[in-house]
Amino acid sequence: MSTLKFRIRMFIKYKGLIRELVSRDLKLKYRRSFLGYLWSILNPLLVMIVMTVVFSAMFSRNIENYPVYLLIGRMTFDFMTTSTNQAMNSVTGNAALLKKTYIPKYIFTVAKVTSALVDYAFSLGALIIVMIFTRTPFHLSMLLIPILMIQLYIFCLGVGFLLAELNVYFRDIQYIYKAITTAWMYLTPIFYPIDILPAGLRLMIENGNAMYYYIMQFRIIVLEGVLPSAKLFVGGWVFALAMFAIGLSVFQKHKDNFILYI
Numbered sequence: 001m002s003t004l005k006f007r008i009r010m011f012i013k014y015k016g017l018i019r020e021l022v023s024r025d026l027k028l029k030y031r032r033s034f035l036g037y038l039w040s041i042l043n044p045l046l047v048m049i050v051m052t053v054v055f056s057a058m059f060s061r062n063i064e065n066y067p068v069y070l071l072i073g074r075m076t077f078d079f080m081t082t083s084t085n086q087a088m089n090s091v092t093g094n095a096a097l098l099k100k101t102y103i104p105k106y107i108f109t110v111a112k113v114t115s116a117l118v119d120y121a122f123s124l125g126a127l128i129i130v131m132i133f134t135r136t137p138f139h140l141s142m143l144l145i146p147i148l149m150i151q152l153y154i155f156c157l158g159v160g161f162l163l164a165e166l167n168v169y170f171r172d173i174q175y176i177y178k179a180i181t182t183a184w185m186y187l188t189p190i191f192y193p194i195d196i197l198p199a200g201l202r203l204m205i206e207n208g209n210a211m212y213y214y215i216m217q218f219r220i221i222v223l224e225g226v227l228p229s230a231k232l233f234v235g236g237w238v239f240a241l242a243m244f245a246i247g248l249s250v251f252q253k254h255k256d257n258f259i260l261y262i
Helices: 002-013 015-030 034-060 067-086 092-100 106-133 140-169 173-186 199-208 209-226 230-260
Strands: none
Touching: 002 092, 015 106, 015 230, 034 067, 034 092, 034 106, 067 106, 067 140, 067 173, 092 173, 092 230, 106 140, 140 230, 199 209
16 A cells, blocks of 8 residues: 555656656647647547448448448547557656656656547547438437546556557567557457457457447447447456556566666
8 A cells, every 4th residue: 555655645746747747748749730729629520430431331321321320439449449559658668758857657647648639638529520411319328438538548658558568678679569559449349340250259359358438338339329238348457457457566566677678
């Protein structure tokens, strides 16, 4: 408990630094960009339009309101891949600063995932535009979206901690992770309905794919206007907290050796 209290105090102590790091990441991302933050809305819109044109002929008949269905899946999965890829380089990318002064190393990983979360929040503007255009009703259940974002944020922090630690020792992890996320994307019902899959594969995804839990909760809240099932809601928290505990424990266990490899 004393260790937990110490970490909480350290996090509070450095919250200003996290805020500055997040601000820096966002400014660097949109520096010299004509559209600036509007790109966070336009990019998912453009991707959604292209993917709708490509996949609607195959799947739209089996999925009601396919544009919203697709956009929710795509932007949610994109947040996971973007945040974890940025987190992977959070320690090695700040090697010069870490060698000069003491800063808790997890601060940089938290900042990377948080900056991606801000982008994800901006992308909700694209979802609102598509919902208006497709005349999708807005439901009170959508007030739960922030809770789902917190679930996914905690999950991505855990993955980010694990990747940041691995990247210190194995720089080729970024290539391995790219292959993993590509396979992960196709094993997640982003642009297709899950009921077209064979029973065995469907069972594996429904019970072992964390992104399935987060995307399905989001879709149920927006498209059906009801609360997600207890299995999806509780399962989302189980995946999030378990991944966070694993990632943070591995990161903290090896953090003192990072300086020798960066």
